[in-house]
Amino acid sequence: MTKRGHRLAVLLLVFPAVGYVALFLAAVLIMTLLQSVGFFSFTATTTIGLDEWAKLLDGQTWDSFIYSLRIALASSLGGLFLAYPIALYLRNNFRGKTIISNLLRVPLFLPALVAAFLILNIMSFHGILNETLLALRIIKEPLRMLHDDQGIGVLVIQIWKNLPFQTLILTAVLTNVPRELEAAARNLGAGSFSVFRFVLFPLSLPGAVTGVVLVFIGVLGDFAVNSIAGPLYPPSLAIRMYLLGHAFSEWGQAAGIAIITMVTALVFAVLLARLAKLTVRLVG
Amino acid sequence: MARLRITNLVKSYGDQVVVDHLTLDAADGEFLTLLGPSGCGKTTILRAIGGLVEIDGGEIHFDDRLMNDVPPHKRSAALVFQSYALFPHMTVGENIGFGLRMRGVAQRERNEAVVEAMAMVNLEGLTERMPGQLSGGQQQRVALARAIVTRPDILLFDEPLSNLDAKLRERLRIEIRELQRRLKITAVYVTHDQGEAMAISDRIVVMNKGRIEQVGDPATIYRHPATSFTAEFIGQANIVEARVSSVGPEGCQLQSSVGDLTATARPDGAPDHVFITWRPEDMLPHEPGLGNRIEARVVNSIFMGNLTDLFIEVNGIVLRVQRPGAVPWQVGETIAMSVPEDRIQILR
Numbered sequence: 001m002t003k004r005g006h007r008l009a010v011l012l013l014v015f016p017a018v019g020y021v022a023l024f025l026a027a028v029l030i031m032t033l034l035q036s037v038g039f040f041s042f043t044a045t046t047t048i049g050l051d052e053w054a055k056l057l058d059g060q061t062w063d064s065f066i067y068s069l070r071i072a073l074a075s076s077l078g079g080l081f082l083a084y085p086i087a088l089y090l091r092n093n094f095r096g097k098t099i100i101s102n103l104l105r106v107p108l109f110l111p112a113l114v115a116a117f118l119i120l121n122i123m124s125f126h127g128i129l130n131e132t133l134l135a136l137r138i139i140k141e142p143l144r145m146l147h148d149d150q151g152i153g154v155l156v157i158q159i160w161k162n163l164p165f166q167t168l169i170l171t172a173v174l175t176n177v178p179r180e181l182e183a184a185a186r187n188l189g190a191g192s193f194s195v196f197r198f199v200l201f202p203l204s205l206p207g208a209v210t211g212v213v214l215v216f217i218g219v220l221g222d223f224a225v226n227s228i229a230g231p232l233y234p235p236s237l238a239i240r241m242y243l244l245g246h247a248f249s250e251w252g253q254a255a256g257i258a259i260i261t262m263v264t265a266l267v268f269a270v271l272l273a274r275l276a277k278l279t280v281r282l283v284g
Numbered sequence: 285m286a287r288l289r290i291t292n293l294v295k296s297y298g299d300q301v302v303v304d305h306l307t308l309d310a311a312d313g314e315f316l317t318l319l320g321p322s323g324c325g326k327t328t329i330l331r332a333i334g335g336l337v338e339i340d341g342g343e344i345h346f347d348d349r350l351m352n353d354v355p356p357h358k359r360s361a362a363l364v365f366q367s368y369a370l371f372p373h374m375t376v377g378e379n380i381g382f383g384l385r386m387r388g389v390a391q392r393e394r395n396e397a398v399v400e401a402m403a404m405v406n407l408e409g410l411t412e413r414m415p416g417q418l419s420g421g422q423q424q425r426v427a428l429a430r431a432i433v434t435r436p437d438i439l440l441f442d443e444p445l446s447n448l449d450a451k452l453r454e455r456l457r458i459e460i461r462e463l464q465r466r467l468k469i470t471a472v473y474v475t476h477d478q479g480e481a482m483a484i485s486d487r488i489v490v491m492n493k494g495r496i497e498q499v500g501d502p503a504t505i506y507r508h509p510a511t512s513f514t515a516e517f518i519g520q521a522n523i524v525e526a527r528v529s530s531v532g533p534e535g536c537q538l539q540s541s542v543g544d545l546t547a548t549a550r551p552d553g554a555p556d557h558v559f560i561t562w563r564p565e566d567m568l569p570h571e572p573g574l575g576n577r578i579e580a581r582v583v584n585s586i587f588m589g590n591l592t593d594l595f596i597e598v599n600g601i602v603l604r605v606q607r608p609g610a611v612p613w614q615v616g617e618t619i620a621m622s623v624p625e626d627r628i629q630i631l632r
Contacts, residue, residue, distance in 0.1 A: 178367070180365055180367050180369040181369055181371060183336050183356075183363075183365075183369065184363070184365060184369035184370075184371070185371070185382070186355075186357050187336065187356055187357075187359075187361070187362060187363045188362065188382050188383035188386055188430065188434070189358075189386035189387055189434070190357055190382075190386050191355075191357050194386060198371075198382070199371060202373050203372070280373050
């Protein structure tokens with residue numbers, strides 16, 4: 001094959017995937033951006049300008065933003081906090097390791113909606129947990145664990161759902177840290193905590209960051225879990241976007257919410273990657 | 285600095301006993317080498333000394349302190365790894381200073397000690413580099429500096445030079461030896477390379493299948509191997525079966541498969557059959573007045589430059605002979621050689 005023919009073949013092979021992504025991603029991104037400044041309004045007459053943004057940036061949007069940001073931060077960082085001990089433990093060889101790692105993966109195979117319903121059974125007003133606590137006379141009346149203002153129910157579901165994912169990434173990264181490094185650190189006087197702090201933690205940070213960013217993005221834009229277990233007010237960003245578009249036909253404002261969500265995710269990812277690099281330098 | 289004393293050390297992995305009731309000691313400031321083929325248990329012993337391997341039985345003392353239950357980070361036995369095991373996210377300086385940092389040494393003191401240690405291993409000026417930017421030899425120097433900077437009681441080396449090329453290996457082993465002498469730190473060095481062991485050690489512990497075959501200084505181990513394993517593992521050896529016909533105060537008479545021989549050595553006890561050994565370079569061309577004459581046919585002759593490696597056959601047994609420079613004999617020719625009586629060793 002000639003050099004030119006070869007290049008053509010590569011292009012043809014790559015085109016379906018790249019073309020698909022480029023077409024839909026780029027088109028949707030550009031449309032969203034344009035919509036938020038007044039173009040392509042499905043219902044209203046087109047008025048170009050920042051009117052949509054002016055209408056959007058009110059207290060309600062702020063509440064939704066803070067709520068979604070808080071839940072996304074808490075789920076991704078909380079998940080990481082819980083994932084570390086499991087991942088560290090799973091580095092060792094022990095009897096029953098396969099069973100434990102397989103059990104951990106179960107939530108990965110459940111769609112978010114199904115997961116939410118499962119947890120609903122446990123945590124709802126007359127769910128298993130409340131009924132058990134009532135039966136044991138630990139509480140006198142059922143606790144509100146879902147639709148609570150703080151979004152605790154959502155948080156529990158999100159962590160349950162995403163923990164295996166974070167554990168999986170962390171385990172993979174930690175398994176790649178040579179055992180000799182741990183032995184060297186011990187040999188040079190590091191106790192267990194110091195081995196973690198100075199060797200395992202900094203060397204697994206890339207994996208930790210990847211896990212946190214991916215969970216953060218997923219939770220920030222979550223619709224399913226919030227629609228089942230989320231607070232009545234504020235709605236999550238995704239729910240608010242849905243309401244603006246479908247219930248109020250404010251497509252321009254809905255597009256604005258989409259942009260806020262995407263920019264937040266991007267800023268968070270960049271900040272976290274920077275922070276991770278800085279941490280490795282500081283710890284070293 | 286400390287004296288190392290290992291008593292009755294036992295370690296198994298499953299059914300496999302890797303260290304079998306091993307007793308060993310190293311004097312204060314001594315350079316002791318554990319030499320043996322892979323799987324002989326030498327690395328396990330080293331890691332047991334460092335506390336990185338849990339032992340099944342026996343005792344390990346540094347001076348009079350029993351170390352069995354002391355965790356690795358409190359042992360002061362610094363290990364130089366085969367893989368170097370440098371922390372890839374830390375600079376060279378941070379790597380070397382790590383042990384001091386763990387001991388709570390202040391930053392300024394630490395920096396001074398790091399600079400001093402780097403000078404000792406000829407690494408000046410590389411403090412801010414990352415390990416990934418260094419050559420294998422430089423990385424091993426960093427590992428060495430990292431181990432000595434805390435002035436440990438005992439220095440442990442786990443085949444530290446085996447990933448380096450031959451020339452660098454020779455240079456570094458001289459440097460390691462000089463450094464250890466200067467600092468007077470007791471060292472335990474593990475290798476499967478007999479040349480390295482001979483060059484670097486005060487004493488060599490020859491190991492096989494979790495047990496000690498022989499302990500001695502390099503010259504003794506080479507000149508007076510006690511077992512056929514030692515004789516064959518260190519250098520080359522002719523090993524021949526023989527019957528002891530008489531034992532006297534001057535030595536013994538042997539009837540061997542290559543002829544009757546006289547040896548100044550005497551067997552332990554009164555065995556009937558023994559194995560005897562001598563080195564290829566011990567055989568001389570026969571001259572009047574020399575005993576232990578062996579007549580043999582040259583089957584192969586390999587000129588190596590500084591010496592000639594000859595293989596000669598007698599009664600179906602092939603002996604190896606090494607003579608300096610070139611030799612006048614041709615393949616197929618029958619020659620007369622002799623083995624000096626004091627060169628014949630009787631094996632256990």
